[in-house]
Amino acid sequence: MGQGWQILACAVPTLLVAALVVWRPRVIASPLVAYVRDLRLSVGAFMLIAMAAVGLVALGAAGGTHPLPFIPLLNPIDLLLVAVGLFLARVMADAVMPPGVVRARPAVLAIAFFVVATSMTLRTVHHLGGVPWNGDMPSSSLAELSLTVVWSIIGVVAWVLGSRRGQRLLWMAGAGSMGVVLLKLLLVDRGHLGNLFGIASFIAYGLLCTVIGYLAPAPPKDGAAIVPEPPHAS
Amino acid sequence: MRRDVVCLLIAGLFTLGARAEMPEAFAYAWPIVAPPGGKAYLVELPQDAYAWAVRDAGLGDVVVVDAQGRQVATGPYRAADPTSHPVTLDAPLRAVPSAVDGVPGARIQRSTNGDIVIEPGSAPASGTPRTWLFDAHDEVAPERLEFPRPDHDVNLTVDIDVSRDLQDWTPRVRGASVVTLGKDADAVDARVVKLAGPAARYFRVRVTGGDAPWPTDGTAAVTLSGTVEDASARDEPVLHWLDVPVADTRSSGQGVDYDYRLPAALPVSAVRVTLGKSDSVARLDASAVEDSLSSEALGTLVVTPDGTEGHRPLEVTPRRRDLIRLHSATPLREPPHFSVGWRADRFVFLPEGNGPWRLLVGSVRARRPAWPVDDAIAALRKSEGAAWRPDRTTLGPSQEQGGRQALAAPAVPLDWTRPLLWIVLLLGAAVIVGMAASLLRKPKPGTPPPED
Helix, strand or coil: CCCCHHHHHHHHHHHHHHHHHHCHHHHHHHCCCCHHHHHHHHHHHHHHHHHHHHHHHCCCCCCCCCCCCCCCCCCHHHHHHHHHHHHHHHHCCCCCCCCCHHHHHHHHHHHHHHHHHHHHHHHHHHHCCCCCCCCCCCHCHHHHHHHHHHHHHHHHHHHHHHHHHHHHHHHHHHHHHHHHHHHHHHHHHHHHHHHHHHHHHHHHHHHHHHHHHHHHCCCCCCCCCCCCCCCCCC | HHHHHHHHHHHHHHHHHHHCCCCCCCEEEEEEECCCCCCCCEEEHHHHHHHHCCCHHCCEEEEEECCCCCCCCCECCCCCCCCCEEEEEEECCCEEEECCCCCCCCCECCCCCEEEEEEEECCCCCHHHHHHHEEEEEEEEEEEEECCCCCCCEEEEEEEECCCCCCCEEEEEEEEEEEEEEEEEEECCEEEEECCCCCCCEEEEEEEEECCCCCCCCEEEEEEEEEEEEEHHHHCEEEEEECCCCCEEEEECCEEEEEEEEEEEEEEEEEEEEEECCCCCEEEEEEEEEECCCEEEEEEEEEECHHHHCCCCCEEEEEEEEEEEEEECCCCCCCCEEEEEEEEEEEEEEECCCCCCEEECCCCCCCCCCCCCHHHHHHHHHHCCCCCCCCCCCCCCCECCCCHHHHCCEEEECHHHHHHHHHHHHHHHHHHHHHHHHHHCCCEEECCCCCC
């Protein structure tokens, strides 16, 4: 049985208790139903720590899926990470959370999504591309190229969605992601790609940013909802 | 109390039923008739055993059991080291015509009695031959090779290879010098090359430096010294001959293929052919068919009217073969009469447990453990003397055990792991999707917690 199944099996009790805390707190509190709120808070805090630990373990796990083939997203570790992310999103939106936590929710979820997507990408590269899951992974051209592509997609999607929905924070996150991609192209990928492909990648990046900037301009600073309208072409 | 007894009876019936369902591990058995008091016994596999021994098992499914059905220490018998005597012989040097670029060179074959046959290439030979062959007519472990004295000064560099079948060559000496300078008292005469290594029959001399001074008409002869095994002291099984009727005849290319299917995959070590009364001469290429795509070339048999050639067997590397094909480039009036020579594999076992012992053969799953029988036999040879041999045994009539059922592959139980894991994975994905949908349906942050 692959490592992914073993980690999933170990995490199932934590997942179940966490789900009960969020969706069925009375089951946890029974028979002390009168103290359901206090029990939910204390058990929930503990489960938040436990889920964070599960998420950290899953992030660093190669997650073998033997005897089943590895399918990106549809594998024990990736599903576990998505479950942890959803739990985090649900908990941070809970009414008992202080307003500061609720305000920080989009940023925290964006960072968590970015980290999980990176982990999924590297895991896919490991299983489908045969790149060893160890400290030498950053020296793999395939891993670096895959990260660049995935981060670019995340940045572009965030950029476009932020522009269309008038969410400046999301738009800024997308722009930040594209900035990270630019830095990575400059500092890391140049070494892997060589001069010719390195220059070509910069040109491609520039063209992509130009097109995205044309299609998805920055939303207004005040964050007021804007009426979606066709891009400049209309 | 009565209920307990009934339960025990039912359990006993189930146990008996389960025992009756257990298939026998081996297909056939032969009782072994062994003289009493032997320190080790030798068993030769009968021909029928090869029909039951699983070919892929490499005779690992041949075991000997005692009267209680327990395996006894058994293993393939390694023949005692043969004794040998020194020999010195003269062998004529045969020149191999040099090939011309782009034109097929000379074809070198063995005749049915093993002599070297050199068929010149399609282009006339040019230049001094660089390759020379000679035949020792027996397998000689070479120690010393003396080249013929040339009538003029020479300075040669030669490589020497050896072979048992004229096909696979093993390098034996590289860059040896053969020098003859002057004829006076201070003349240099270095024509001897020291050799070592296993015995071989055919020797190839390749001149890599200088021009060979030997005549190409075969009058020059080398003197080979070495040792030859004593044929009379050879500890080897008897060669059995088996006539095989033709199984199939079909046209193939510009000739005819004759297929001969053996009754079992026997360890064939020689083949022999005679023609029918209506045919007088034929050249037949023999090959062992392994499957529809591959075959192993065994050699060429030339059958002449006097029958002397065809009756000389073509020796081949002993290997289990069950289908042998003869290809004749010219049509024959009737299929040739074909015989195979085979030597039975021998096994030695130590008399453990109580007799009578039985030889069991043929199993798809049971294998003989790797008993250290060789060590035991070596110890016996040391204590009993080099001339000691295990006592020979005879086999009684065969007895069917598991029969074909023992050779059938066991049914592979259904592996529930994979479908179960797929279900877990898909259920997990469904739960995740449900969680995400539930989260998206939630009102904005700040809603009260569920009351359940």
